[in-house]
Amino acid sequence: MDKNVSNIVLIGMPGSGKSTVGVILAKKTARAFVDTDVLIQTAEKQTLQQIVDKKGHSALRAIEEALLLDLDVQNHVIATGGSAVYSDAAMAHLQSDGIIVFLDADLATLEQRVGDFSDRGIAKRPEQSFAQLYAERLGLYQKHADMTVACAGMAQETVCEQIMAKLTAIHSNQRRKTGYDARGQH
Numbered sequence: 380m381d382k383n384v385s386n387i388v389l390i391g392m393p394g395s396g397k398s399t400v401g402v403i404l405a406k407k408t409a410r411a412f413v414d415t416d417v418l419i420q421t422a423e424k425q426t427l428q429q430i431v432d433k434k435g436h437s438a439l440r441a442i443e444e445a446l447l448l449d450l451d452v453q454n455h456v457i458a459t460g461g462s463a464v465y466s467d468a469a470m471a472h473l474q475s476d477g478i479i480v481f482l483d484a485d486l487a488t489l490e491q492r493v494g495d496f497s498d499r500g501i502a503k504r505p506e507q508s509f510a511q512l513y514a515e516r517l518g519l520y521q522k523h524a525d526m527t528v529a530c531a532g533m534a535q536e537t538v539c540e541q542i543m544a545k546l547t548a549i550h551s552n553q554r555r556k557t558g559y560d561a562r563g564q565h
């Protein structure tokens with residue numbers, strides 16, 4: 380994939396900053412912004428927590444997977460929900476026209492940022508603690524990431540700058556490998 384184009388897809392645990400960093404990043408990179416949680420809520424006409432309460436966490440994951448597979452946008456920053464990584468198919472679709480960025484924060488930082496998780500609509504088994512969820516998911520985020528930003532203790536603006544710097548490094552590397560100069564000419 381040409382990493383010089385199209386979408387920047389943010390993945391990570393609840394509280395990692397996908398939604399808030401995503402808006403700032405969209406403005407900084409002249410992209411549009413979409414939060415897939417908002418798309419789910421407007422399509423379903425209810426909150427994520429209501430979906431979990433009425434239909435269960437597996438139903439929310441299935442709704443999320445279907446929505447992600449249908450998503451067809453270019454030149455966007457896409458803030459996903461924390462559970463997006465359970466679907467290999469959805470992640471492959473997002474990766475086909477985007478770079479996947481894992482916002483990596485430790486458990487204590489996430490807990491401190493979000494506080495009360497009980498009404499956040501988290502797609503987890505009822506008996507599962509947030510710490511158990513973190514342990515279950517960490518490998519999934521790592522598996523799907525093209526790029527990881529360790530964002531604990533880092534201001535949101537700085538997280539954006541790190542992502543942009545890493546993207547620039549990837550582009551330069553690609554140009555060097557393909558023999559293009561700075562103006563995109565051989």
Ligand SMILES: Nc1ncnc2c1ncn2[C@@H]1O[C@H](COP(=O)(O)OP(=O)(O)O)[C@@H](O)[C@H]1O
Pocket residue numbers: 391392393394395396397398399400458492493530532533534535538
């Ligand atoms: N880098 C950061 N530093 C401090 N607070 C942050 C940072 N990123 C996010 N937050 C805060 O954490 C909370 C969750 O952020 P949010 O963007 O909604 O995360 P997500 O969409 O990944 O669940 C918000 O209150 C937000 O302001």
Ligand SMILES: O=C(O)C1=C[C@@H](OP(=O)(O)O)[C@@H](O)[C@H](O)C1
Pocket residue numbers: 391392393394397398416427428459460461462499500501502503
């Ligand atoms: O991690 C999760 O299971 C979820 C996180 C939420 O998004 P945020 O990660 O933006 O909080 C939302 O997608 C949904 O309620 C499920």
Ligand SMILES: [Mg+2]
Pocket residue numbers: 397398399416458459460
């Ligand atoms: Mg969010």
